[in-house]
Every structure is written in C-alpha cells, then in structure tokens.
Amino acid sequence: MPATESQLLPPDLMAQLERLELVTRKVFRGRMKGERRSKRKGQSVEFADFRSYVPGDDLRSLDWNLYARLDKLIVKLFLEEEDLHFFTLIDASLSMDFGTPTKLEYAKQLAAALGFVGLIRTDRVRIETLGQSSHHRGPILRGRRGVWRMLDYLNSIEAGETTSLAEGVKNFCLRNAGKGIVVLISDLMDKAGYESALRYLVSQRVDVYVIHILSQEELDPAVKGDLKLVDCEDQDIAEITVSAPLLARYKATLNAFVSGAQEFCNRRGMNYLLANNQTPVKDLIGSYLRRRGLVR
DSSP, X not given: OOXXXXXXXXXXXXXXXXXXXXXXXXXXXXXXXXXXXXXEEEEEEEEEEEEEOOTTSOGGGBOHHHHHHHSSOEEEEEEEEEOOEEEEEEXXXXXXXXXXXXXXXXXXXXXXXXXXXXXXXXXEEEEEETTOOTTSOOOXXXXXXXXXXXXXXXXXXXXXXXXXXXXXXXXXXXXOOOOEEEEEEEOOOOXXXXXXXXXXXXXXXXXXXXXXXXXXXXXXXXXXXXXXXXXXXXXXXXXXXXXXHHHHHHHHHHHHHHHHHHHHHHHTTOEEEEEETTSOHHHIIIIIIHHTTSBO
C-alpha cells in the first residue's frame, strides 16, 4: 500500500474495521440489494413469514405444499436485503488546517475508516467537502474495489475552501437526496453560526451524526504573554495579553460552545460527538461511535 494511503488506513486499523458494519435506525428503500437485512419484506433466501395470496402477487412465491394441505393460496415472505447510503461531508475550510495532526488530516482519516467499513459491506459510499461544486461531486463508491478511489479522493482534499458552513451543507443536501446516514465532520467554526447548517440536515430523511473536531491546542491552549491573533479565514486581527483570568474565560466560552452544539443536536434527534485530534481514530470508532450506534 502506498505511504499516503497507509497513513489514512494503516493495517492495524483495517484489521479492526473488517469486523464492523454501519448501522442506521431508519428503514429505507435502496437502489440495489446488498448485504444488509431490512425490516421490509421482500425476496431473498431468508424466510420471514406467510400471508394469504392476493391478486397480483408473484406466483413463484406461493407455497404449493401448504396449498395441497390447506387448499389455500399462501405466499412466502422473506427478509429483503438492502444497501445503505452512507454520506460523509468534510469541512475543508482554513480553520481545519490547524493542530498536530491538523483537524483536516484527522477528519480525512476518520472519513477513510468509516468509508472502508461501508465499502466492505457493499454499502453505497460518497464523500464530499463543503465547497464541492455540482460539477465536481465526490464519486459514488461500492465494494472493496472502491477503497483505492476513496483514498485517492481523500488525499486530494486540501484546506482552503471558503464556502460557509450553512451554504456548504445546503448545497450538499440539494445534491444528495438519498436516505441513510450523513456524517458531518467539522470544527463548527463559522462566524455566522452552525445552527442553519444543521437545520438543513434535520430536514433530510437520514440519520445525522455531527462529529465536532477540535485540536488539543484549542481545548487546552499552552500560550502566554502578549500575542497578535490573526483569523486564518478573514484575516481579522486581535491583540491580547494572555493571563490566567483570560484563559479561564476562554475555556468557559469554549465549554459553552461545545455544550450548545451538543444540546442543539440532541434536541433535534441528531447524534453529536466531540472528537479530540489526539484520540486515535481506531479508539474513536471502536469505542465512542460504537456506543453511539453508528457502527457495531
């Protein structure tokens, strides 16, 4: 495996992911039949139930043995297998180009890991960024052969998109109307706020997961003295003197920001998770996201 690809999906992470699958709480109708059991009755090899025949039913589903015994036309029902639509939307704004590793690098590895789980289970996987145009949409991938295309696409993503969070999510929803799961990976740092963006996702008939990535440097800044802060996105400048009271106010503001985002998501049925860029992706998926029900 090339070095750039092994960084996104190292062998030990792939070995862990092989045992997982993505989970949705909603029943939906897929375009193709896959490996996933649906609550809908259909045609498959796994028996589910019987019901009386009604005109228009497929005669091949009749149970002729029961007809011989009961003199009634009975149809056999089976569990239908469906594919899951799995979308990942990555924030590639300049604010994501911060930290070690950067929040964007962390987001790309997380997207690669979740996409890999979907692909090995033959789900329909699509990864896009906030600034994705309608003419350059992320590819729709399915099956193990799509892993390399997914990694190539993720490696091509660079920080610098200027689309606002709300506009990016709105355009994503207009481009992708499929049902299933949407994972938004972002630091939610937008001067216009994150609320409008998340409301667009609520309007979709999907399971929504908001993975809020912050760097260790943002969660616990190790700074002191006189500093000139420059906003990486709009070049706004603020000159400050770092002191203990100022750091205390910063942490209180950050906690309020995180708590507000979590409460906003919880009230609207979205799943929220705060992710530190120092948490190994395999731990985030194997522990936190498994408890939240995204994988099993």
